[in-house]
Amino acid sequence: MSFGMDDFSAPELVSLKNSLKQRGVKYAIASVVDVHGIPKGKVVPINHFEQMMRGAELFVGSAMEGVPQGIQDEELVAVPDPTSNVLTPWNRELVWFSSDLYYKGEAFEACSRSILKRVMGQAAGLGYVLKLGVEAEFMVLQPTESGEIKPVGDRDTLSKARYDLRSTLDNITWLSELTEAINDLDWDVYSLEHEAANGQFEINFNYTDAVKMSDRLTFFRLMVNEVLKNHGYFASFMPKPFADTAGNGAHFNLSLASTEGGGNLFLTREDPHKCGLSKLGYQFIAGILKHAPAICAVLAPTVNSYKRLVTPSSMQNFSGVPIHTSYGGNNRTALLRIPMGGGRVEYRAADGVCNPYLGAAMLLAAGLEGIRDGLDPGEPEVENITTFSPVQLQQRGMQTLPRTLGEAIEAFATDPLSYEVMGPLMFQTYVDCKIQEWLAYCNTISEWETQRYLRWF
Template identity: 30%
Template sequence: MSTEKDIDFVLRTVEKRDIRFVQLWFTDVLGNLKCFAISPEELEEAFEEGIGFDGSAVDGFASLEESDMLAFPDPATFALLPWRPKESGVARVFCDVSTPSREPFDGDPRRCLRKVFEKADEQGFVPNVGPKIEYFYFDNDLDPVPLDTAGYFDLTPMDRANDLRRQTTLTLEKMSIPVQYSYHAAGPSQNGVELRFTEAVSCADNIMTARLVIKQEAAGQGMFASFMPKPIASAPGSAMYLYQSLLDHEGENLFWGPKEHHPAHLSDIGQHYIAGILKYAPEFTLVTNPTVNSYKRFVSTGEVPTYATWGRRNRSALVRIPTHKPGKHIATRIELRSPDPTANPYLALAVTIAAGLKGIEERLPLPEESTCDTFNLSEAELAAKGICRLPRTLGEAIDRFESSELMREVLGDHIFTYFVREKRREWEEFCTAVTDWEREHYYGGV
């Protein structure tokens, strides 16, 4: 939570650095970044009383009759925008959104994640998350034509994005967002960046910032960055891997357990958490994979999960347990492999962490570890083992989500209802669209 010390630091920095505009950032329900700017003279009042704005202009926020909203800046998120001039500079700060009566607004995704975080905190858990975001660089925003033929971790003259990744990393670090590493991913023109672990709300803030910085730096080089999960049919899709763990209030990792307790060094808490993720994954998939195109990525290539399974070396598992360094217990974590970068990170973290916490609450047993051989089994054999298939289309994901009591509880009626309505509309629009594939196969007729 913000303190007077945080606010004083921000106000002094604004004056010292000659900041002339402060952008107030927040997201709509679907994860689009929204912003309006205020002068530095308004900032102190914004911290104390909030700044009013028209919520009816933001998708999923409010009706015309209930349009007034207040944005309260979170001083802990204050950062200068490095791509703007140093003279008469520009800064940004993330906001929590409230009603005119200062009640938390039910449609604010950041508030939604904060509620899950606070619930975990009350139970003695601190959710810690590190994201790895994949994306493509193209030379324009119309045609996804690859700029190189490089592959995973390649360092060759063919990789045109070397300098661009370096500049993106430097910009993120100037905004106090540490980067673990950046790399060329498996597909042509596909790249990735892994951010350092932090608590859940800060992680979502960092993802939103990283998506903007990646696009901003690409545009500055005359290129276009796309987070579309599957822009090229013949190339691998883009994921947003979420590395999660639970710490206690002293910073000890609660997922770690001795090897004699569990072969993957998982504690009982870690096992229950994973079991919760697996049980509720079909229900939260609409949030972690929210577009029609998201499901074009779910093909059986051995790299993308299609079933709710877990494993250590099996990268087709939904949850993978990376091998941590011997003796480094803090590194014990899960790798959630299904989310993609079109997801609203606040909601994606809210539902996945809530699913894990539910597994702890229900003391769910961890199913048998899956191996590559698991996927040689038939659908019936997998079902007999209790292995649940993930939704294969946006329509199926909507149905599973809509019937979920947990998703409604975590997101609240406002976000839950809006999400179902908008995604149902999107799916129906897609189902009635005529595609090039259909014309190619059916236009000639019989």
């Protein structure tokens, strides 16, 4: 049984194995993700490489969170993508492969990677391929002698810490190590910067097609922590680690290219709105705006996510996170921003703990609907949207994004697009998983409640 490996002959797999052995590789990793996008995997000695690539590694779905299988079900088969191989920078004896899951000889319908590939296939049928770049922010933290966790560095926290060069230079050793590791993978780092919170960083590398970028983000989150642990630190992609500082976002930058090998289909000089975006791009935006509340449940997927998506009056260090269904030019208060120069759309509500495969699938499917139906998003917003009154928002046709995970899951569960993208099995699994997460949070008594109410009367 080939499990979709027909494009790779036995001699080609042997050649790949020999090439890896010549580079010193001793073990190969077949990696899959659970519903949260957290990587799971099996490690295989390189001499068993061909068997692994042909689907020898089996996974018990019920042992992974949000993978809909019972303990009585036949195992899932991991089939690595040969083109996804990454020599792990922290250990040159390991090679990592993104894998698709199969069940009883067929693609497993609740495999996150396969869901994105299915929507990418729909786009290809229309002549499009989704290009994606992700700007993942993370906070670098260290344990103290007292057992507390604090951001890395000894400098005083600045009221506006973004671009702080001193903090960047304090951390240049591990930043340089991580940058070199990423560039060794040919991802092409083009900038690294200190972000808005103390100890918060962002490393940006080049965009690629959406499946490959989702593979990269999955590996990136793993790699960052493997590099940092040698320095006594760890990275948190948690959306809101501390109440009084900026949170960690992961802006998704989207554009469409032609399957015929043409250039960026979103880029034009003939935009009447002067944003540098084509009519196709505006239709894509309109589709995302139509389904924005449901999409929020996937790209802001945790209880904690909605403590980042707050109004300016709710926190001291507000950093332009979106709270309404809106779009604008180079406007950082909009949900969808068209950065200076045009040619792409930046979705700003995503955070770094999302499952990138499912998030990209939802965005692409919504955008394609906008194109097929010829939707119009209206005029771009140029003002600070966070200052608008309810009347102004209503006049502009803007909705408020979900304020909690509970609201987001309700929007997801009632939007037909969610079912269409996920398929029946993953749709119900995702709803059930997130409802359980929300109810567990609601039934937890917080320290704030105890301090406020225990002796109130």
